[in-house]
Amino acid sequence: MGTLFILLKARRPAVACLLVAVILSVFLIGCAPHNLSTKTYALDEPINVHRIAVFPIQKLDSDDAVDNTVRCEVCGAVVTLGSVEPQAERVVEEVVLSRLEKTGKFEIVPPERTQGVYQRISSNFLKDSLKGSLSKVGRELGADAILYGHVYRFRERKGYAYGTDQAASVAFALHLIDVRDGSLIWRGKFDKTQTSLMENIFQLFAFYKERGRWLTARELTDEGAAGMIETFPGAN
Known part of the structure; x- marks a missing residue:
């Protein structure tokens, strides 16, 4: 009062x-609506995640879309596709790898090596599911788990840090797969379009954290990756 x-x-x-x-x-x-969600799955036999094979981040193919939506082959979630700028998947991959390496908790098998093994294995086991092939790849690389992710929206900011005509917008998901049987260990999803304080009063905390700046798509991606890794198995 x-x-x-x-x-x-x-x-x-x-x-x-x-x-x-x-x-x-x-x-x-x-x-306020949440733009980040993560889930850790209960396993029959808990696994200590130390060595992770990282598969190259993928751009979801709009050719497979129905009414602009695609079902994830790994977790079954349905996502709505947006515009994805050229090389966006590489940006997301670089940011995620950087965040994983900063924890100092994991031994990382780089994406290029993981992809090389996958190309050979998938050609020899054509009837395998994606998770089945990824599990075989992880086992061959001596990994405890394999990280698979995709980006389904990546729109860059148009303008400057303190004045923009179009805000950045990013949506991507990551999946950590147990190489023993292809089951999901953990899943994270980030989906955010930056808004101003005047547009959305619920963004007050983000407004002050970002110092009133309009973020680039890469900065928005880093925000999402940082939040995801906080809940990543073995990161803390």
């Missing part, structure tokens, strides 16, 4: 409005 009294007595309406917005955001921030 004391805070409300101060607001009512404020001589500057603009200041009062800002304070009201801040107070409302504190009460309502829990209702």
Whole structure:
């Protein structure tokens, strides 16, 4: 009540409005839509993830889409495709690898080596599912798990850090697969289009964290990867 009294007595309406917005955001921030989701799966036999083979990040193929949606071959989730700029998958891959390496907890088999083994194995086992082929690849590389991911939206910012005509928009998913049987150990998904504080009061925390800047698509990707790795098995 004391805070409300101060607001009512404020001589500057603009200041009062800002304070009201801040107070409302504190009460309502829990209702804000989440742009990051992760899930760890219970395994019959728990696995200690130390060595990870990383498969090159893939761009989902719009040719396989039905009503602009595609079902993930690994987890079965249905995602809506958006525009993906050239080389976006390489940007996502670089960012994810960097975040994994910064933990200092994992031995990483690089994507180019993983892909080489996959090309040979998939040609010899044409009837295998994607997870089946990936499991064989991981076992041959002596990995505990294999990381498979895809990007389904990657739109770059148009403009500058403090003024833009179009905000960056990024959506990608990562899957950690047990090489013993192809089962999922962990899954993470990030889907975000940056909005201004005026567009969405629920973005107050992000607004201050980003210092009021409009992020590039790479910076947005790094935000998502950082959040995902916090829940990654064995990262903490």
